[in-house]
Amino acid sequence: MAALEIENVGKILRDGQAVLRDVTCAARDGELLAVVGPSGCGKSTLLRMVAGLESVTSGVIRIGGQTVNELAPQQRDVAMVFQNHALYPHMTVYENLAFGLLVRGTPRANIDLRVRRTAAQLGLEAMLRRYPRELSGGQRQRTALGRAMLRQPAVFLLDEPLSSLDVPLRAELRRELSTLHRSLGTTMVYVTHDQSEALSLGERIVVLAGGRVQQIDTPVQVYHRPANRFVAGFVGWPPMNFLAAESFDDPTRVPAGEGALEYGVRPECFCARPGGADDLPLTGRIERIESQGSEWHLELTHRLGQVLARLRPEEALRVGEQVRLWVKREDLHAFDRASGLRVEL
Amino acid sequence: MSLRTRALQVTTYLGLAILAIATLFPLLWVTSIALMRAPETAAGTPPLWPHHPTLYNVVDIIRRQHLGRYFFNSMVVAAATTALSVLVAGSAGYALARVDFRGRRLVSWLVMLGVLIPNQALVLPLFEMFRAVHLINHYAALVLPAAANPVGIVLVQAYMRGIPAEILDAARIDGASEWRIFRSIVVPLMAPMLAAVGVLIFVVSWNDFMWPMIAMQQEGMQTLPVALAAIDREHYQDIGLMAAGATVTILPMVLVFLASQRYYLRSVIAGSLTD
Ligand SMILES: Nc1ncnc2c1ncn2[C@@H]1O[C@H](COP(=O)(O)OP(=O)(O)O)[C@@H](O)[C@H]1O
């Protein structure tokens, strides 16, 4: 067990493409750090650099205080779970789990004990003699997880381990992973392109885009105080609505800051009735109502564009009619139009 | 099963059966002729089936023409060539596909170029080279030039590219040394392709004619096809004897195919590596 520190790390490929620029983040000892960002933003590259599978162009990576930049993957005490499981196809589940201990010269009896214990933890006891091709998607990913866990590494790296699974299975394994992290207490870095996965699993979240860190904070902070427009739009589903002051019925009541601002309102922050005197009204025509059972998704056309609102179902709401919705001042996010940075109102 | 798929199946099997017969018929006929004696083989086209099957021709060609000696030569050369070139193709193919080193693309291109050069074009330079190092009339003259088989290397390289690189990365993270990865992961995964390359190289080596004829001129050092051609020049009227020689020549290849067939089937059934 150890902390992971990534300091000013950059990665430039042979063809000159800069994949990562000046990335600084850290996972505390025992922490589950989620790294989230759109596809191609450099998440896998970052993880592979921590594992030693990619060279570090600039900056420093430390595991447990020791600089590991020049260490081969074999010498870093890390384990990794790959997106496509990467199990050894010619080995049984037992052999897949045992391989890492075997090559490190662990005594056979000890290997057997640990393999069986891990298999039991992951519900794989009955699968030990099967080959990866004879397993379901979930069992394969569990095996990959087991292979990584078994060695009790200092840092546990997971690269979109659930993205190849279907939705119910993904939810199930997500819960298991969370439990597992609590029981193992190992430092984990969990990479995903799925913001909801990052929000539900991460103790802290690193939002990455275009090879740069956009924000590092707890899920609550990232969600409620996004550092810039990108994070605001990327985290949360359905995504935040972006509005101009003129979108509201009375632009003069919209709090202003220095320079031109863009405003953000999360879909669930609209109310059908005013809650206080300060609430800002916004009027629009209902274009579509999508019932989600416990709530409705309303698509409105207002003066300058469209917004999506999540409301409690109300029979009075009808497609084609005008409706006035209310937004609390504290639910209003503001971003500088030029820099995209968050502006406190 | 619908009528259409049924009809398709019947047509497929019919086509395969015709192909199988067209392939097997000459082989079986030659074997059959090898078991015949003078009156049957003397008069024009021999019959399809021997009336009094006998091993006389086989025993005769092995005894009088010392076929055993040439068979031994061919076996040594083909076995050594196969072993050596599977080793080279396996390691070179892996390195070209998955090991990052300077000049990899250039080497890949050169190997590809090697596939395109016809063997006949190499005979003269090879002869000069081997004469210079006094290896003419040695087994090495036949084994060494064949050791780096570009077709084998290209086949292994392509096969290796189909194996996800993450599997090797996983082994690295598991703590395995590069050599251990090659031994415990790469070789077992490449095994079906190595077997296929081995069979291919064995057959090519066994059948090779031009270079062995030139490189092995000393009596008793010839390979089976070369020796057989010499016997043919002397005894071309004796169809039975020639058929016996052909049968003895073909036999090892049939055995190699039969022995490796189970392995191919298993690797096909085993299915893809990635899912
Ligand atoms: N080996 C490579 N060769 C060329 N481009 C690469 C290589 N590895 C990564 N890249 C590039 O680096 C960027 C980041 O890739 P990656 O780390 O896989 O992103 P992510 O995992 O966030 O989807 C992409 O634009 C990709 O094209």
Ligand SMILES: [Mg+2]
């Ligand atoms: Mg990735």
